[in-house]
Amino acid sequence: MIKNIINGIQAYSGALALISKLKLWKYFFIPMAISFITAVIIGLSAYGLSDNIGRFIAKIWIWDFGKDIFISISTFIGGIVVLAIGLILYKHIIMALSAPFMSPVSEKIETHLTGVETYSHRQTTFREQLWRGIRINMRNLGKELLITIPLLLLKFIPIVNIFSTILLFLVQAYYAGFGNMDYTLERHFKYRDSIQFVRKHRGIAIGNGIIFILFLLLPVIGVILVLPMSVTAASLKTVSLLKENQLISETKTIE
Numbered sequence: 001m002i003k004n005i006i007n008g009i010q011a012y013s014g015a016l017a018l019i020s021k022l023k024l025w026k027y028f029f030i031p032m033a034i035s036f037i038t039a040v041i042i043g044l045s046a047y048g049l050s051d052n053i054g055r056f057i058a059k060i061w062i063w064d065f066g067k068d069i070f071i072s073i074s075t076f077i078g079g080i081v082v083l084a085i086g087l088i089l090y091k092h093i094i095m096a097l098s099a100p101f102m103s104p105v106s107e108k109i110e111t112h113l114t115g116v117e118t119y120s121h122r123q124t125t126f127r128e129q130l131w132r133g134i135r136i137n138m139r140n141l142g143k144e145l146l147i148t149i150p151l152l153l154l155k156f157i158p159i160v161n162i163f164s165t166i167l168l169f170l171v172q173a174y175y176a177g178f179g180n181m182d183y184t185l186e187r188h189f190k191y192r193d194s195i196q197f198v199r200k201h202r203g204i205a206i207g208n209g210i211i212f213i214l215f216l217l218l219p220v221i222g223v224i225l226v227l228p229m230s231v232t233a234a235s236l237k238t239v240s241l242l243k244e245n246q247l248i249s250e251t252k253t254i255e
Contacts, residue, residue, distance in 0.1 A: 004202075179228050
């Protein structure tokens with residue numbers, strides 16, 4: 001698992017150069033705009049809601065002693081709750097809406113790596129790619145929320161909340177990497193087969209998603225570059241896995 005996580009992270013090292021080499025930037029303009037606008041909307045919403053959630057949580061403390069401290073802690077926890085849910089919504093929204101634009105990017109990378117321009121893979125339309133993206137991300141959103149909510153509740157328990165934060169980060173990373181890998185997998189597998197493939201290689205998904213989440217910590221530039229870098233890295237690694245499992249053919253690398 002740890003080795004696969006590292007491999008997922010290392011795939012980013014060649015992403016920027018490959019984007020420039022294959023002239024892929026033009027495919028990212030609309031997804032980058034979607035990413036930026038979504039981040040602004042969710043960021044403003046989170047800023048306004050954190051205090052409200054903090055005050056709501058603080059109502060469970062009915063005593064006068066320590067109330068100010070509890071309100072401060074509740075506001076902080078409220079901010080974490082909003083941030084966590086905001087990140088979940090953000091990544092699933094942008095990955096679902098960007099699916100039709102990211103699939104061609106993934107295909108060009110696959111062609112470059114395998115040298116095969118004509119595939120026997122599944123042919124999908126813009127609408128089908130969009131629906132696939134929405135379906136995968138709605139499924140992942142539901143599962144991620146089911147895991148995230150209990151982890152957020154654990155933040156009220158001292159010491160335990162440290163481990164819940166780490167687990168929360170890894171869960172976020174896994175589902176981010178999942179979505180990025182599916183841009184390649186949708187050409188080769190049906191919905192359920194893709195899910196099984198990512199589960200088998202969950203370490204790669206987590207590694208890809210770790211950098212995805214860290215990108216979002218960079219002001220402005222992070223939400224702009226997160227999709228180009230993460231999708232390219234995921235495509236590189238997913239194609240490599242498909243080749244290793246002899247699920248796609250290979251001739252020579254196109255220069």
